[in-house]
Amino acid sequence: MGQISYRQIKEDVRSKVVRGVWALGAELPKEEDMAADYGCARATVNRALRELAEEGLLERKRKSGTRVRQAPVRQARFDIPLVRREIESLGERYTYRLLEREETQAPAWLCARMRLTRPDPVLHLRCLHVAGDTHYQVEDRWINLTTIPAAREADFTTQGPNEWLIATIPFSDVEIGFSATAADADLARDLGCALGDPLFQGERSTWLNDAPVTYVRMVFGRGYKMTTRY
Amino acid sequence: MGQISYRQIKEDVRSKVVRGVWALGAELPKEEDMAADYGCARATVNRALRELAEEGLLERKRKSGTRVRQAPVRQARFDIPLVRREIESLGERYTYRLLEREETQAPAWLCARMRLTRPDPVLHLRCLHVAGDTHYQVEDRWINLTTIPAAREADFTTQGPNEWLIATIPFSDVEIGFSATAADADLARDLGCALGDPLFQGERSTWLNDAPVTYVRMVFGRGYKMTTRY
DNA sequence: TTGAGTTATATGGATAGACATAAAAAAGGC
DNA sequence: GCCTTTTTTATGTCTATCCATATAACTCAA
Structure with missing residues (x-):
């Protein structure tokens, strides 16, 4: 039947x-x-x-x-993959490099972004994600050491902070934004592009039960396009 | 109970x-x-x-x-609103201006984007969306006149092509992408920014039952950020 | 040992019936 | 006419029970 x-x-x-x-x-x-x-x-x-x-x-x-519906809602859904997976799914070899690591106090702009009331101690990391030969993404990562003190002991020379954080605190509230930025001297050097080149960037702030965890700025190499279909 | x-x-x-x-x-x-x-x-x-x-x-x-799930899927959902609504919901006055209109044949790059096998006749529109006093978005629109001949008769001087298209063909298959671009002379003039400024842009190709309908490039004014939370 | 076939089982989905709830429509009171 | 209360009603949700289906686990023969 x-x-x-x-x-x-x-x-x-x-x-x-x-x-x-x-x-x-x-x-x-x-x-x-x-x-x-x-x-x-x-x-x-x-x-x-x-x-x-x-x-x-x-x-x-x-x-x-x-x-x-009068105006059918048009909504785009983007899966936010790990850079490593994104690169591997392109069939490219993934390489990771830690460029810089420092422990400091959150500067004012970061306090605003992470909604901090005091300049908490933070771990600042600058990392490079490479796809084959091309410099794919620069990850500028700030981790709140008051919320995640374990980050102080973590080894970020072989594993990116993104992967470490996902394994450590898999669930969190996230605010994400995409925009365009110009390559400054550091970015031009690390991404192998010209000074002033227009670059696509994503920014993400993360909270765990209202406690600020991390802010990351991901700047992609020239010509990157984030796409989806619906 | x-x-x-x-x-x-x-x-x-x-x-x-x-x-x-x-x-x-x-x-x-x-x-x-x-x-x-x-x-x-x-x-x-x-x-x-x-x-x-x-x-x-x-x-x-x-x-x-x-x-x-081992790696809980992180997905961001963006609602794609009409520019007019987006601007109005910011509490700003929305103004629209048609900058340019021409009927021509699809150039090669457009054929590739819209998956055209022949250089169909297309209507090319260049429009400006203004929020209050700031130039918000330049809409570079190409409409396939073979698929949508009615567009030839439509008046795009008071209503943007996006709104007209949504009213005419509300449902379609869409491919969308976001990236960064540098302001060329036209964009610098129309968006009131400096030559070479990094700008955020969206591109959208639309099909109706596999027939190519339209391609649009939306370039936003300086500092635009597309955000969401999840 | 290995591959083909069988069985058991957790999720997938349908149904009929019941009650809950929000909100439009009607009724009532002034 | 205008405001408040009641009724009506379409969707929202839960239950109990069925059968469907994918597939892990098992069986058994070559």
């Missing part, structure tokens, strides 16, 4: 919306009626519609019903 | 994972047992675990069971 699946219903509804059978803003029949039409239980229709609403195609409200 | 909700179970499981009660890679009890523990139906546990798996915290496989 061929039962109809919530997937089929999802696709049918999606197709009806895309083909314009239900226009933007139009109201869909209620779950009960759709279930009768499809010859299935209400729960099956419910799951299909609920998932489509999560994906941003539909809008649902108790009592008022389900309608096609 | 206080029934337990799938949300509570989700939070309880999440907390157990975050607190390390279940370590990375550890196997969770089977749904049936968890349901017995929580005193609820298996479907309730199922929904909680299913959603946590979707969020990237857990990994599930038939017969083998549920376990905590």
Whole structure:
């Protein structure tokens, strides 16, 4: 007995919306009626519609019903991989190098970024991630030693701080941002590009139960593009 | 009678994972047992675990069971809003200006980007989006007139092509990418920045049932940062 | 020992029925 | 007419029970 699946219903509804059978803003029949039409239980229709609403195609409200979103939400999802994995998945050999390591007090700009009230002691690391022969990314990492004192003892000469941190505190709240920056003398040297070259950079601040953990600035080599499809 | 909700179970499981009660890679009890523990139906546990798996915290496989992901997937979700809405939600006045409009044949680089086999006729638009007094974004838009002939008649002097396209073909397949670029003479003039300034840019190619629709390059004013939290 | 076939089992999914809840619509009071 | 209260109703969620399906683990023969 061929039962109809919530997937089929999802696709049918999606197709009806895309083909314009239900226009933007139009109201869909209620779950009960759709279930009768499809010859299935209400729960099956419910799951299909609920998932489509999560994906941003539909809008649902108790009592008022389900309608096609006026402006379907366009959202891009980027997986944030470990640099090492990203490079390896490109089929390139991954090399890592620690350029610099110092223990200091958080400068004012860092206190602002990490929402610190006092200039906590921090570990500042500067690392290079290489893909084959090309200098892929410079990682400028600041770790709060008050929150993560264990970082003081960690050896970052063979393993990047990102991987160490993920193994140490796998779950945290994150704020992430992407922007463009110009290569300064250090970046030009480390990434092998010209002074002033436009570079793509990501910045990430991390908290563990509201305690500031780390701030990192990841500057990518010339021509890097972060892409996705949806 | 206080029934337990799938949300509570989700939070309880999440907390157990975050607190390390279940370590990375550890196997969770089977749904049936968890349901017995929580005193609820298996479907309730199922929904909680299913959603946590979707969020990237857990990994599930038939017969083998549920376990905590070794490397919890870190994914960032960016909502891609209309420039107008983005600017308005900043509390700024939105102004739009059409800088240039020409009908031509797709140049070679565009054919590559849009996966065109022939140099189709295209409509090329150059637009400026202004937030208050600051030049916010330059939109460099190419519309395939073979796929969307109606664009030839559309008036883009008052409404941006992005909004027109969304109203005309709300659903499509999209490939999106972000990178850094240097301001050329045109960009420097239109965005009011210096020649060579590093600028953040997004590129988007769009298809409707495999037919190439449009390619757009959106270059943002100096200092723009695309941010999100998770 | 190894490969092919079988079985057991955890998740995946469907159903019917019940109650909860938010909010639109109707009813009532002034 | 206008505000408050009640009713109605579509979605939200839970239960109990079924069958489906992938696959790990086992069986057994070559």
